[in-house]
Amino acid sequence: MLETLAQAVINGLLIGGIYALVSIGVTLIFGVVKIVNFAQGEFVMIGMYISFFLATQFGIDPLVSLVVSMPVLFVAGMLIQHFLIRRVLGPNDMPQIFLTFALSLLLLNLSLMLFTANYRTVHTWYSDEALHFGGLYIPVAKLIAFVVAMGLSALLWVFLHTTDLGKAMRAASQNRDVAMLMGINPNRVFAVAFGTALALAGAAGSLLMPFYSAYPFVGQVFVLMAFVAVVMGTLGNVMGALIASLMMGVAESLGIQFVGADSGLIVVFALLLLTLAFRPSGLGAQRGR
Amino acid sequence: MTGDRKPSAINNVAPAKASRTKLNRRKFLIRTGGIMAAGAFGAVPLRGWAADPVNIGALYPTTGSMAQIGVGCVAAAKLAADMVNEAGGIKSLGGAKLNIIVSDVQSDTTVTRTETDRLISGNKLSAIHGCYASALTLIASEVCERARIPIITGSSSDQLNKGRTYTFTPFARASQFAKAQLQMAKLVSEQPKVAVIFENTAFGTSTSNGLKELAPGEGVEIVMFEPYSAGFTDASPLINKVKASGANTLFSLSYLNDLILIVRTVRQVGLNIAINGGSGGFVMPDFYKNVGKAAEGLQGVAHWNHDVSDEAQKVNVEFKKRTGEFAFEYAGGLVAQTFMLADALERAASTDPKKVREALSTLDVSSGYAAMAPGGKVKFGPDGKNVYGKPVGVQWQNTDLVSVFPKEDARAPLMKT
Structure with missing residues (x-):
């Protein structure tokens, strides 16, 4: 029993690491640019296809292809922010919602057309390997993904807290108007934030590839959890999203284990409702602000 | 507002569109006519044989x-x-x-x-x-x-x-597949303890109920009967449950992507369990390509095998x-x-x-x-x-799908994994 419980927690934490990469991206964009990016899942999908094609065409390990998928999506994010998002920023939210939603539909259908609906997997030497400790096991591919995901989150945290650009982003996130009055160039900050968020989605895609199949709808699977984590961890709060993602991974895993395999999400949403009932602004909300 | 800076699009488009239609009407007719003619020809079978085809x-x-x-x-x-x-x-x-x-x-x-x-x-x-x-x-x-x-x-x-x-x-027929699956379980173990996991869709629910009804008659014990939501992110919690149930055979009624995750996870856990993936995507060449060596020894049922x-x-x-x-x-x-x-x-x-x-x-x-x-x-x-229709039990052996059940159709013995 204890072993089953421990294993369920390990499983939850490992998948929570992937949720974290997606939700940090969503929360970063929301915090800084103040829009909800409905297409975040589709960028995870693009990251997966980049890794898939690098692996099958050139034999590059999906983890190594991080160095391609992240920069490619970073640049794509800057361009999308500059040419599309920037034009719809304004007092009215509707165009922004429609824009990112349209982007999601466009990317989804484009990939259906280009890549077909087939499942694509990459098989690496560590795909089916696991470390065993007594009765417990940790799949190697997921462990690597978790460690890299946590490393990237830590890097982002350092970037946000020590560099001028990072501080400017946090400032814009806390109060955009005052930040602009202090001489922060919003366009530059927004572009970097959007690019960083997409790079994280690309990283999630590359990290998923050794143990998950790529297909056009794959983003939808992960983006739901990301949105729940963003709300639970307080909109715009990177650390909150990270912690909430890990909690949700564990909640889902425990739900499947002890409630039923088709009710893992029930536990997740129950947790969300409880959080909203007792801390309406989410786990990451600072008191007295 | 950025929109104000640009000349109105509406004023420009209307006249341009009208003149273009006039100038190109002939071209338009030629082109569409050509396409329609091509379509018509495509539907007419080509002739040229002595007897009518x-x-x-x-x-x-x-x-x-x-x-x-x-x-x-x-x-x-x-x-x-x-x-x-x-x-x-x-x-x-x-x-x-x-x-x-x-x-x-x-x-x-x-x-x-x-x-x-x-x-x-x-x-x-x-x-x-x-x-x-x-x-x-x-x-x-x-x-x-x-x-x-x-x-x-x-x-x-x-x-x-x-x-x-x-x-x-x-x-x-579909109803014959379930029976064959249960009979194959008895080849793997004298006392088959089967875990049935199925996606909570029409396909998964109806097929799993068929298995549940037939199991007692075939002398197969079902120790776990669990629906799951299709398209999950992680199969580990589900497999953790299968492990805890003490089953020695796993029937997974799943579409390809979930099945790939389930098979990989079973291998990672190091669970020694015979897996029967049923029919559908599981008996396709693509399955082996996706799962690789972990597919070895996996069983399924098919209506035809090569x-x-x-x-x-x-x-x-x-x-x-x-x-x-x-x-x-x-x-x-x-x-x-x-x-x-x-x-x-x-x-x-x-x-x-x-x-x-x-x-x-x-x-x-x-x-x-x-x-x-x-x-x-x-x-x-x-x-x-x-009236003679029956399914064939198959197993992935050395990158090939081999008929292993029933005995009279078997081309190789069933590998007990």
């Missing part, structure tokens, strides 16, 4: 989510027609050649209905085969019934045998030459079906669909390509079901 409609999804298998089916349909034609065509019709007219049903039930109608009304057909996916075949067979054109299909839904007189199903007879092996070699993959169940079954049609046409000595239906209903073969099915015999009952 026999038109066979082929309804398959060659685009959309089911396209991959659909495209393989079309390749098999063409291979089968070539085989019949090279052997001299239909002799009682003066050596008439089979002419396959392919129609894409786009993996969609609505399109299937209109395409079947269009195919029938636009061509003089003697028979139709298709659509591989039961959901689509159910609709196509309905249209065929009304138009009185015989349809022969490898689809396994039992519903296809209810209230239809123009539908012929030469292979095992080693069921010497003829099947020959078809397999030819199919491999053309497509690079081994002949999967629908492809091989389709070649057999084409030969059943050829046999019926030969005896009917007519291209009239009603006479072809009559000849099909009295079909009785036990040798040659037409009898290339598990059991080796085909004879249709009044419900269009092959």
Whole structure:
């Protein structure tokens, strides 16, 4: 029993690491640019296809292809922010919602057309390997993904807290108007934030590839959890999203284990409702602000 | 507002559009006329043989989510027609050649209905085969019934045998698959303890209930019976549960992506359990490509396999030459079906669909390509079901899908993993 419980927690934490990469991206964009990016899942999908094609065409390990998928999506994010998002920023939210939603539909259908609906997997030497400790096991591919995901989150945290650009982003996130009055160039900050968020989605895609199949709808699977984590961890709060993602991974895993395999999400949403009932602004909300 | 800076688009577009239409009307007519003419020609079968060819409609999804298998089916349909034609065509019709007219049903039930109608009304057909996916075949067979054109299909839904007189199903029915799966479990262990995990959809629920009903009669104990939500991110919690149940056999009623995750996770956990993945995506060449070595020893059930007879092996070699993959169940079954049609046409000595239906209903073969099915015999009952139809149990062994069950059809012993 204890072993089953421990294993369920390990499983939850490992998948929570992937949720974290997606939700940090969503929360970063929301915090800084103040829009909800409905297409975040589709960028995870693009990251997966980049890794898939690098692996099958050139034999590059999906983890190594991080160095391609992240920069490619970073640049794509800057361009999308500059040419599309920037034009719809304004007092009215509707165009922004429609824009990112349209982007999601466009990317989804484009990939259906280009890549077909087939499942694509990459098989690496560590795909089916696991470390065993007594009765417990940790799949190697997921462990690597978790460690890299946590490393990237830590890097982002350092970037946000020590560099001028990072501080400017946090400032814009806390109060955009005052930040602009202090001489922060919003366009530059927004572009970097959007690019960083997409790079994280690309990283999630590359990290998923050794143990998950790529297909056009794959983003939808992960983006739901990301949105729940963003709300639970307080909109715009990177650390909150990270912690909430890990909690949700564990909640889902425990739900499947002890409630039923088709009710893992029930536990997740129950947790969300409880959080909203007792801390309406989410786990990451600072008191007295 | 940025919009104010630009000249209004509306003012510019209207006149430009009008003048363009005027200038290019002739060009427009020439082009669209050309396209329409090309479309019309495409639908008319090419002629040039001595005897009038026999038109066979082929309804398959060659685009959309089911396209991959659909495209393989079309390749098999063409291979089968070539085989019949090279052997001299239909002799009682003066050596008439089979002419396959392919129609894409786009993996969609609505399109299937209109395409079947269009195919029938636009061509003089003697028979139709298709659509591989039961959901689509159910609709196509309905249209065929009304138009009185015989349809022969490898689809396994039992519903296809209810209230239809123009539908012929030469292979095992869905209800027979569950029984075969349970009997295979007894080959692996004297006391099979089965964990049944199924996605909570119509497919998963109905198939799993079939298993549950039959299990006691077959002497199989079900120790875990668990629905899960299809399209999960992680199979680990589910497999953790299977492990805790103490099962020695796992039946996974899942579509390809979930099944890939489940198989990989079982291997990672190091769980020593026999897995039976049923039919569908599991018995396709793609499954091995996706799962790799972890697929070794996995069991499934199929309505046809490329080693069921010497003829099947020959078809397999030819199919491999053309497509690079081994002949999967629908492809091989389709070649057999084409030969059943050829046999019926030969005896009917007519291209009239009603006479072809009559000849099909009295079909009785036990040798040659037409009898290339598990059991080796085909004879249709009044419900269009092959009275000898039965599934074959298969297992992935050394990158190949091998028949292992029942004993009389087995080409290799079952590997106990």
